[in-house]
Amino acid sequence: MATAFIPPDYFRRYSVADIFGSGQECEVDLGCGDGGFLLAVAHQHPERLYIGVERLLGRLRKVCSRAEAQGLENVRGVRAESRYFLEWMLQAESVRRLHYLFPDPWPKERHHKKRFVQEDTVPVLYRVLAPEGELLFRTDHEEYYSWVCEIVGGSPLFRREEWTDLENYPATDFQRQWEAQGKTIYSARFVRNS
Ligand SMILES: C[S@@+](CC[C@H](N)C(=O)[O-])C[C@H]1O[C@@H](n2cnc3c(N)ncnc32)[C@H](O)[C@@H]1O
Numbered sequence: 479m480a481t482a483f484i485p486p487d488y489f490r491r492y493s494v495a496d497i498f499g500s501g502q503e504c505e506v507d508l509g510c511g512d513g514g515f516l517l518a519v520a521h522q523h524p525e526r527l528y529i530g531v532e533r534l535l536g537r538l539r540k541v542c543s544r545a546e547a548q549g550l551e552n553v554r555g556v557r558a559e560s561r562y563f564l565e566w567m568l569q570a571e572s573v574r575r576l577h578y579l580f581p582d583p584w585p586k587e588r589h590h591k592k593r594f595v596q597e598d599t600v601p602v603l604y605r606v607l608a609p610e611g612e613l614l615f616r617t618d619h620e621e622y623y624s625w626v627c628e629i630v631g632g633s634p635l636f637r638r639e640e641w642t643d644l645e646n647y648p649a650t651d652f653q654r655q656w657e658a659q660g661k662t663i664y665s666a667r668f669v670r671n672s
Pocket of ligand 1 (some may be wrong): 511
């Protein structure tokens with residue numbers, strides 16, 4: 479089983495079936511890190527398809543080999559930059575859920591331009607999500623939380639809704655670290671308007 483998806487052509491967009499062999503919709507874990515969340519959620523929902531996107535090769539290799547060792551056939555790992563992957567490598571309306579969990583908050587003001595969520599990221603998220611698809615966001619960083627809520631929640635393309643089943647949502651590797659340090663975790667669920 480080949481868990482790593484190595485795009486044969488970087489200048490075209492891929493369908494879910496191109497990546498998994500079948501299926502119409504998938505979920506994407508942006509910046510999946512060591513994959514603790516990705517593998518847990520893939521076990522929880524074997525009927526769903528999950529792509530982990532990660533730019534660090536060592537982390538992605540670890541995720542793919544763990545997925546293979548655990549016999550997870552519903553996981554693919556892609557070494558790519560998150561925005562490029564969503565904007566240029568996936569077909570429109572092919573994602574049911576985007577998981578954006580404990581991302582780098584780039585706290586210094588001069589680094590804010592490096593943040594993944596910017597005004598011009600919102601149409602990229604909208605394009606790739608299916609109608610009524612979701613962006614699920616969690617962070618320990620209060621200011622970045624407000625930033626994302628203002629930009630995504632303030633856009634007419636999305637609406638913020640209550641996240642009711644959070645207790646069933648697997649913890650991420652970074653989340654465990656922050657919780658062990660007693661940090662507050664902020665969570666938001668945004669739904670794409672049809
Ligand atoms: C703080 S870690 C969080 C990892 C994981 N989501 C968790 O909660 O345990 C952020 C991860 O996102 C990856 N990353 C950061 N920016 C990225 C980007 N633009 N594209 C892809 N991966 C990125 C980093 O390499 C790192 O593994």
